[in-house]
Amino acid sequence: MVSARPKRATSSVMIHVMIALLPGVAVQVWLTGWRTLIVIGAATVAALATEIACTRRTRDLSDGSAVVTGLLIGLCLPVSTPWFVCMVASVIAIALAKHAFGGLGNNVFNPAMAGYAAVLIAYPALIVEFDAISGATALEQLAHRGSTTIDEISTSAAFGVFGASNHEWINLAFLAGGLYLIAVRVIQPLMPLCVLVGIGIAAFMLDDGGSSTSHGSPLFNWFAGGTMLTAFFVATDPVTSPSNRFGIVIYALGIGAIAMLIRKYSSWPDGFAFSVLLANCFVPLLERIGRTRISTT
Amino acid sequence: MLERSVRLPPEFESMNWQQATPSSILARIKEAGIVGMGGAGYPTAAKLASGRHYGTQQVIANGVECEPNVNADRSLMRHYLSQVIEGLRIVGRCLDCDQLTLAVSDRQTHREFQSAAIDGVTCEIVDDDPANGEERVLVQTLFGKTIPAATYPSQHGFVVLNVATLFAICEAVCDGYRPTDRVISVIDDDRWVTINTPIQSLDADSSTLRQGSVATGVVATDDATVTLTTNAIARDRSQLSRACIHCGWCDDVCPRSLPVESMLRSLQSCETLASIDAHVDACFECGACVVACPSQIPLLDWIRQGKFEANVTRLKQRARVRFERRNKRESQRVSEEETAREARIQSPPKW
Known part of the structure; x- marks a missing residue:
């Protein structure tokens, strides 16, 4: 008898992704300080708020994809990014790249990357890859x-x-998280x-x-x-x-x-x-x- | 557990099958109206007649139950293994075949079989994979022989019968009963249910039920009743489904390697593509894709809908071809008559 519940439901997939991102977040906080959490937090909150606004009728956030999008944007943006830029990136990602195309499953472009690329072009002066420790990366x-x-x-x-200094450890942490995702077959x-x-x-x-x-x-x-x-x-x-x-x-x-x-x-x-x-x-x-x-x- | 309600007295005389002729056994199976209880509902007597016609090397009892939350065959084997084996022997006698195999998918049944020490029957264990219950896939898995989709295994020397069918054969031949009830997995417990019981009466709590497993069953209408081929009643879960995220897991698990995901996309957008028709027809509805889907999409409902539409299109096409041929014939006849009349008018009168 096969179990009726899918082993890997969409929501549990997203939870696994969040778990796998944790070591990367931890290393980034350790290396670049608490400001990283503001960047990640601003992006995630904005992503969730936009998702709620775009799915007013269903109010179904349980698939977790908005949180993952926000997390990815927060991790892509450098530590020095102002909080409102993070939010703009998330709003563009969820509203324009995802829901304008018909919501989860119908988007052509990766929402996180679309939002990140948009602010990268819109605010080049504010998004400079400066490491808190070593200056330019x-x-x-x-x-x-x-x-x-x-x-x-x-x-x-x-x-x-x-x-690259610091980035090598962050990359190693993401590699570990990625291997975890492979291990749980996500x-x-x-x-x-x-x-x-x-x-x-x-x-x-x-x-x-x-x-x-x-x-x-x-x-x-x-x-x-x-x-x-x-x-x-x-x-x-x-x-x-x-x-x-x-x-x-x-x-x-x-x-x-x-x-x-x-x-x-x-x-x-x-x-x-x-x-x-x-x-x-x-x-x-x-x-x-x-x-x-x-x-x- | 597994209490059986009182049945009508046996309709036929009990037979001593060891002495009976194969044709009289076949006649009894036909008379009792036994059909394939695994789900297909193919008349068993017709299958056995085909097996006798083509010659049979292997009789396989199919106890591979790989649908989600379906346990009916397992329960049957746990409680009535001897009758199932006897049914298998009866079929072997009927087909003059002594290669008898019981295929199961769970270890416990396998162990019970081994400890029962049954002569002349081998027990094979196969993976608990949604596709393995299909007879062609099972023959391929057990004996490495590919049965083309357009033919039946019985044409290639393999007769595959579900264990519930074998149990019904045993009761019909040995005790003279007509099959009037069967073991069914109702939500998550297994019980004997009399045929023609209204499905809605089996579970009062839920609004929508599926006749069959949660993956492969069809949504039961209000007046649907239990038939000989119903092996499970499940609660419908299509309300829980989310949007397709194009992960491709359905493509990975499909035993026919069909492009399930792009089929779904075409079906949902109401495209009618000739290639999709061929694909939906090749699906044998094992439900592996439904089990794998992380968004819990009722993929089989879509594919069945596609099959239905493909069939309608085909019928329409055929009707149009018929109509056009007829029109052509008619116009040809009219023009021939016209020329004949012209010729008659032109030609001088005979007198």
């Missing part, structure tokens, strides 16, 4: 460094043991693996050994910026990703590679928000191409 320094080589720049305090390992492979291959091909145009080794790029958060928590959003194996591989490799290209060739320090949104555009096409054929037996 490693990715920020790489993006605006002039003609210094990797060796010169990596002696600065922004670089850590193997990744996500499958294929998608995050392909994101990491995508950014790894791109970084390896663009890495010329440390000249002034180089952008660091695959290892550095895996543990800098929002790599792990994107690979395990953002790319794996079931609504805005393909559901067939072929589509998943192309989508995830694309996210990784595009993010690396943005890191190297644009003035944005980290490109995951844009690469996820770009990859979202291709999901309907990937669904169509990779659709399973009917088996005749």
